[in-house]
Amino acid sequence: MFRVTKEVHFCYGHRLLNYAGKCRHLHGHNGKAVVTLEAAALDALGMVVDFSAIKRVLGKWIDDALDHRLLLHADDPIIPELLRQGEPFVTLSANPTAENLARLIFERAATDGLPVTEVTLWETETSFATYRPTPGTPDVPLTMREVAGTK
Numbered sequence: 001m002f003r004v005t006k007e008v009h010f011c012y013g014h015r016l017l018n019y020a021g022k023c024r025h026l027h028g029h030n031g032k033a034v035v036t037l038e039a040a041a042l043d044a045l046g047m048v049v050d051f052s053a054i055k056r057v058l059g060k061w062i063d064d065a066l067d068h069r070l071l072l073h074a075d076d077p078i079i080p081e082l083l084r085q086g087e088p089f090v091t092l093s094a095n096p097t098a099e100n101l102a103r104l105i106f107e108r109a110a111t112d113g114l115p116v117t118e119v120t121l122w123e124t125e126t127s128f129a130t131y132r133p134t135p136g137t138p139d140v141p142l143t144m145r146e147v148a149g150t151k
């Protein structure tokens, strides 16, 4: 078994619903996604997946969809005000925790056809969460909606 790992750095804003800690208020993180891909055999070039291909496919999606975006739960009551102000944001069908962001990136990598086995999302330099599917019990995929700003 061969394993390759690619790190993708991005910044995001968020807040968590129904949460009593610091992350209940709007704020930002310098996040890092650590994406692990595995293959039993290498391709003709001797690679699992070319690092530059991971960057081109998944890195570009993270850059376009998540970097410098405000990530909110779809039920966040601030959404009507953001719409009124013409601000762009992204909603998830779950709280935008490190766990759920790891899972979102995993699901995107799998959709892109990458042989992803796990994704770790570093929210701070000391806190990270990892998503790896549980064999035989597929999770209901997260849904994500991008709302473009009007400014």
Ligand SMILES: [Zn+2]
Pocket (backbone or CB within 6 Å): 014, 022, 023, 027, 028, 029
């Ligand atoms: Zn936070």
